[in-house]
Amino acid sequence: MKTRLIASILASVILLSACGADKTSDKPSITSSKITVVTTLSIFQEITKKIVHTTPTTVESIIPSGAEPHDFEPTPQNILALKDADLFIYNGLTSIEPWLTKTLSFLPSTAQLNISKVATLRENDPHYWLDPENDIRAVDAIQKALSEKDPANKVMYEKNAQNLKTELRLLDMTYATQLKTCEIRTIVTAHDAYNYLAKRYNIEMHAIAGLSPESEPDAKTIAAIIKLVKEKQIPYILFETLASPKIAETIAEEAGVQTLVLNPIEGLTEEEKAAGKNFMSLMEENLTVLKKAMKCTM
Ligand SMILES: [Zn+2]
Numbered sequence: 001m002k003t004r005l006i007a008s009i010l011a012s013v014i015l016l017s018a019c020g021a022d023k024t025s026d027k028p029s030i031t032s033s034k035i036t037v038v039t040t041l042s043i044f045q046e047i048t049k050k051i052v053h054t055t056p057t058t059v060e061s062i063i064p065s066g067a068e069p070h071d072f073e074p075t076p077q078n079i080l081a082l083k084d085a086d087l088f089i090y091n092g093l094t095s096i097e098p099w100l101t102k103t104l105s106f107l108p109s110t111a112q113l114n115i116s117k118v119a120t121l122r123e124n125d126p127h128y129w130l131d132p133e134n135d136i137r138a139v140d141a142i143q144k145a146l147s148e149k150d151p152a153n154k155v156m157y158e159k160n161a162q163n164l165k166t167e168l169r170l171l172d173m174t175y176a177t178q179l180k181t182c183e184i185r186t187i188v189t190a191h192d193a194y195n196y197l198a199k200r201y202n203i204e205m206h207a208i209a210g211l212s213p214e215s216e217p218d219a220k221t222i223a224a225i226i227k228l229v230k231e232k233q234i235p236y237i238l239f240e241t242l243a244s245p246k247i248a249e250t251i252a253e254e255a256g257v258q259t260l261v262l263n264p265i266e267g268l269t270e271e272e273k274a275a276g277k278n279f280m281s282l283m284e285e286n287l288t289v290l291k292k293a294m295k296c297t298m
Pocket residue numbers: 070127191192193211212213264266
């Protein structure tokens with residue numbers, strides 16, 4: 001039913017665009033800084049907000065707070081909002097945004113920024129924002145796209161992007177240093193979200209579920225993980241904020257170990273937002289959790 005509704009709205013949107021082919025020229029002139037940016041993941045919203053800083057640009061994420069992005073499907077209102085966006089920034093991989101292909105068909109390519117095109121990818125794994133190197137690439141791509149839409153503020157966008165990249169480099173160095181000397185190099189996580197992070201900081205990751213938190217493990221996988229936890233004396237099972245902790249908790253109980261929260265930062269909960277948390281602060285919290293789970297000495 002929902003899909004049919006979206007399809008009919010899409011059809012009318014396409015029809016409207018066809019009728020008023022010159023509609024785009026009604027948009028604010030190129031020197032105006034009042035542009036509208038819509039993003040999928042909150043990390044892209046955060047990067048964009050930091051780059052546009054105090055300009056009157058609006059930056060909205062279509063994924064509501066507390067929603068698990070793998071489960072998200074745009075509403076007809078989301079689709080209509082996209083039609084008016086000067087720039088739509090998205091992850092680009094179907095393993096997290098399966099609804100994307102049909103939604104993008106009516107958006108001009110100049111209004112689209114697919115971050116997966118600039119990130120270094122590991123197959124179809126969409127969690128590339130957990131490697132700061134990819135966030136730096138995202139910062140560059142977003143800065144460039146904003147500067148093209150709003151050349152009057154180009155110098156300021158470049159400066160803000162530079163500052164943000166410095167923060168990300170510092171974060172990366174802190175991770176590398178503090179995760180270097182640890183008793184344990186294996187972690188067990190709720191879903192397969194940490195390949196990029198694990199690869200970058202030399203961690204062996206075992207996930208209970210697949211690339212999406214909904215891909216439930218079978219009994220054999222669960223048994224293998226319990227065996228691994230016991231053999232490697234892994235002290236904690238790491239579960240996450242936006243998905244159900246049930247299976248992770250069951251495994252921890254059966255293996256006789258504790259749980260900790262490792263956040264894949266796929267989005268922010270209402271509580272995290274209210275507490276002023278963001279990607280940077282959550283990455284710092286994750287580092288504290290990893291150091292505890294891996295028994296690091298730094
Ligand atoms: Zn995920």
